[in-house]
Amino acid sequence: xxxxxxxxxxxxxxxxxxxxxxxxxxxxxxxxxxxxxxxxxxxxxxxxxxxxxxxxxxxxxxxxxxxxxxxxxxxxxxxxxxxxxxxxxxxxxxxxxxxxxxxxxxxxxxxxxxxxxxxxxxxxxxxxxxxxxxxxxxxxxxxxxxxxxxxxxxxxxxxxxxxxxxxxxxxxxxxxxxxxxxxxxxxxxxxxxxxxxxxxxxxxxxxxxxxxxxxxxxxxxxxxxxxxxxxxxxxxxxxxxxxxxxxxxxxxxxxxxxxxxxxxxxxxxxxxxxxxxxxxxxx
DNA sequence: AAAAACCTCAACCGCGTGTCA
DNA sequence: GTGACACGCGGTTGAGGTTTT
Numbered sequence: 001x002x003x004x005x006x007x008x009x010x011x012x013x014x015x016x017x018x019x020x021x022x023x024x025x026x027x028x029x030x031x032x033x034x035x036x037x038x039x040x041x042x043x044x045x046x047x048x049x050x051x052x053x054x055x056x057x058x059x060x061x062x063x064x065x066x067x068x069x070x071x072x073x074x075x076x077x078x079x080x081x082x083x084x085x086x087x088x089x090x091x092x093x094x095x096x097x098x099x100x101x102x103x104x105x106x107x108x109x110x111x112x113x114x115x116x117x118x119x120x121x122x123x124x125x126x127x128x129x130x131x132x133x134x135x136x137x138x139x140x141x142x143x144x145x146x147x148x149x150x151x152x153x154x155x156x157x158x159x160x161x162x163x164x165x166x167x168x169x170x171x172x173x174x175x176x177x178x179x180x181x182x183x184x185x186x187x188x189x190x191x192x193x194x195x196x197x198x199x200x201x202x203x204x205x206x207x208x209x210x211x212x213x214x215x216x217x218x219x220x221x222x223x224x225x226x227x228x229x230x231x232x233x234x235x236x237x238x239x240x241x242x243x244x245x246x247x248x249x250x251x252x253x254x255x256x257x258x259x260x261x262x263x264x265x266x267x268x269x270x271x272x273x274x275x276x277x278x279x280x281x282x283x
Numbered sequence: 284a285a286a287a288a289c290c291t292c293a294a295c296c297g298c299g300t301g302t303c304a
Numbered sequence: 305g306t307g308a309c310a311c312g313c314g315g316t317t318g319a320g321g322t323t324t325t
Contacts, residue, residue: 027293027319049310061310066294069312101313116314117292125290 024058028067032057036064037072070111077109081118083158087151089115090123090143 024032039055045068048061057064070076081089085107092103098119100112107115123143127134130142 025295047310060295062296062312063294065311070293098314112313113293120315121291 022058023060025063028071032059033067033072036067040068040072066113070113075109076111081110081114083151083155085110086118087148087155089118090148090151093119093123094140094144 028036035055035057036051039051043051043054048065050061051057052059052061052064055064059067088106089103092106096102098116100116100119104110104112104115124134126147127136127139130139132138
């Protein structure tokens, strides 16, 4: 379906749209990237079908939009998902499910596509290895009471300034009282995962998505979030709160993103062992 | 060294929603 | 109110890279 809308309607655009018949698919070339980058830099985002035509690209508007958002857009973060980001993904997914774009709002520079891929390749793989559904209570509990506390500990270990992260004592206790304590797990997990649609909306109203303007605040932003998370996974988090109170994060000082990815793989290996042992124990 | 299996992630697709004439 | 179109989202695919056998 070829669309001829207003927007960037110049004579050259009109001419091109008449000539255009074939649409390119597949990986983008350097030349295409350059064309799109230059055009959007000058004219701005939006009207993607027009962008495709006027920039001289034989691509669909959709394809241009996706390429821009996931790759060319400034401040796109690439590379391994950090421990902090993993933790946030787990937590936010427990609240919102597969609302990737929503989750991505709280991970500056990360795209919904990246988060979605992370979830599918890493998290769902874990569930598969445990032979349980990713949405099952068993797996959710494992995430909340084993995996997330472990992540927090890892984060603490890699954080030079530990003053903003709570002591591990809480976490250790939590880890030791994992899914064998059914009642405790149940009450908390249910609070986090069985919110009604309207509750979700009220959560939205209390949380400020990270914007391009505060990308550089990511360290303190994540640290403050993690402070909340420490309470959350250790059981001291008050689930009756309407949402994450992270509005203030946006006013924090600028700092580099903390943590490293060096223990990323070992974390997963550790986690495999933890979860596997947990499952064996439960059985 | 080569083949097979597995993993990652960029990109596509279909659908729902918003906007505008 | 309705239709056409743009946009955004989530699910899915498959090429290419990596690891295992």
